[in-house]
Amino acid sequence: MVTDLSIIVVNWNTKDLLAQCLRSLYDTVRNLDFEVIVVDNASTDGSQATVGDHFPQTRLIENQKNEGFAQANNQAICASHGRYVLLLNSDTIVQPGALEAMVHFAERHPEAGIVGCKLLNTDGSLQPSWAQFPTLWSELMGRNFRKRRPVVDEPAYEVDWVGGACLLARRKAIEMVGLLDENFFMYSEETDWCFRMVRNGWKVYYLPGAEVVHFGGGSSQQASDEMLAQLYQSKLCFFRKHYGPSREGLLRMSLIITALARGCGLAILSLLKQSSNPGKCSHKRHLMLAGKLLRRQRTDLEH
Numbered sequence: 001m002v003t004d005l006s007i008i009v010v011n012w013n014t015k016d017l018l019a020q021c022l023r024s025l026y027d028t029v030r031n032l033d034f035e036v037i038v039v040d041n042a043s044t045d046g047s048q049a050t051v052g053d054h055f056p057q058t059r060l061i062e063n064q065k066n067e068g069f070a071q072a073n074n075q076a077i078c079a080s081h082g083r084y085v086l087l088l089n090s091d092t093i094v095q096p097g098a099l100e101a102m103v104h105f106a107e108r109h110p111e112a113g114i115v116g117c118k119l120l121n122t123d124g125s126l127q128p129s130w131a132q133f134p135t136l137w138s139e140l141m142g143r144n145f146r147k148r149r150p151v152v153d154e155p156a157y158e159v160d161w162v163g164g165a166c167l168l169a170r171r172k173a174i175e176m177v178g179l180l181d182e183n184f185f186m187y188s189e190e191t192d193w194c195f196r197m198v199r200n201g202w203k204v205y206y207l208p209g210a211e212v213v214h215f216g217g218g219s220s221q222q223a224s225d226e227m228l229a230q231l232y233q234s235k236l237c238f239f240r241k242h243y244g245p246s247r248e249g250l251l252r253m254s255l256i257i258t259a260l261a262r263g264c265g266l267a268i269l270s271l272l273k274q275s276s277n278p279g280k281c282s283h284k285r286h287l288m289l290a291g292k293l294l295r296r297q298r299t300d301l302e303h
Contacts, residue, residue, distance in 0.1 A: 005034040005103055006082030010072040011090045012041040015050050017215065018090040022055045025088075028096040032103060037061065037080055039072040068185035069164070077179060085174065087190075089165040091215040098210040102168045105156060105207055113173035113202025114194055116162025117210035127214055129163040130206045133195060136247050139235065140254055148206065157206045160198070164190035166212045173202045181241075186227065188234035195242060 007025060011018050018038070025036060038051050039061045051060050061075055077085055084103055088094070098117055106112045119129040131144040138145055148157035167190055177196040180189045194204045232255055240248040 001081060003033045003035050003082045005032050005084050005086055005099065006076070006080030007034055007036045007086045007088055007099075008073055008076040008080065009036065009038045009088050009090050010041065010069055010076075011038055011043060011047050012066055013043045013045045013047065014090045015043070015045045015047040018047055019050050019054060021088065021090050021092050021094075022051070022058060024093045024095075025099075026055070026057075028094055029099050030096075032100055034099075035059065035080065035082065037076040039063065039076050041066040041068070041072055068182070070180040070184050070186075070189040071182045074179040074182065077174065083171055085169045085171060087164050087167045087169070088212075089214065092165060093213040094166075095211040095213065098166075098212055099168075101210040102207055105154070105205065105210075106168060106170060108154075109151075109203075109205070111201075111203045112205050113170055113177075113197035113200075114162060114204045115168040116159075116204070116206050117166045117168075117212050118206075118208045119163065119165055119212055119214040122213060122215060127216070129165065129214075130157075130159040130161065132160045133191065134235065134238065136239075136243070136251060139251055151205065155207075155209050157208075159204055159206045161191045161194035161204060162206055165214045165216075169193070170202075173197055173200075176200055177202070183237055183241075184234050185230060186234065187231045188238045192238055192241065195238075 009018065009021060022036065022038075025034075036055075036057070037059045040048050040051070041063050042065050048060065048062055051058050059079070061072075061079065063072065063075075067075070073087055084106060086099065086102075102115045102117060106115050116130055119127040121127050128144065128146070130148070131146050132138070134144075146159075148159050150157055177193070177200050181192050184192060197204060236248055236252055236255075239251050
C-alpha cells in the first residue's frame, strides 16, 4: 500500500542513539502517512531487541554482516512503499514539522528530485549540510565551496548536493536514475546520487526551514582510522566514476603526498618533544592512510 513517506534508518551499533531517533519520529511527525524501516548491519549492542521491544511498529531488516550504508539503504528502498523516501541517520533527532516541510516543498516543486534540510549541532549551531560538487581544485584546497541559488517565493535554495544524514528523495526520480551506488561502502554516495539526479534533469534543494539535530559520527567514530581511509577511497571512487581515471590519479597522488607530509612532520615533532604518550602518536594515522592509498593504487594497476 502506497504511503506518503518511507523513513529509512541504517544502524550499526548505535542502540541508544537509534532509540532517540525513532522516538523523535513517532513523537513529532504529524499529518503524514509514513512508515519507518530500520536496517541493522549486524549490530552487537542489542539494537535489534531495542527496536522490537520499544518500537514494534517499525519494520526491521536484520543483516548478518555490515553491508555498508548504500547497500543497506537500497534494501529498504526496494522494500518500501512511500511516494517519497527519507534517508535518516540513526544519530539524529527530527524537530517538529521538519519532515512535513520537506514533503510539502517537494509536492509544490515536481522538479525536485532530492530535498535536504538544515542540520544542527547539539548546541544549536549550524552544521554544513550542502555544497557544490567536488572538483580537483576544491579537494586540493581542502575546501567545500557552497554556492547556492535562491528559489523564487520559497525559503529554499537550489544546490548541487545535500548530506545523507537527512535526505528526501522522490521515488519517481529514484526510478529514473537508479538506487544508491553500492561501490560506495560509506561516504560520497549521496554526492553521487545528487550528481546523477542533476545529470538527469532533476533539481536538488536545501530547505533551511526544516531542522534536524545531527550528533555526527555515531557509527564511524567506532572505527575512526578505517573510516578516514574509507572517506578518501570514496572520494577517489567518485572522481573515477564522474571525472575519469586521470583526475582520480591526480587526486590520489595529492592525497598520498599530503598524508605522508603530515605523518612525517608529526613524527619529527613527536621526537623533538620526546613524547612517550601513545595518545599523541597521531602521525601513525596519516602514515596508515598513505599506506592504504598506495596499496589500493597498486591493486588498481594490477587489474
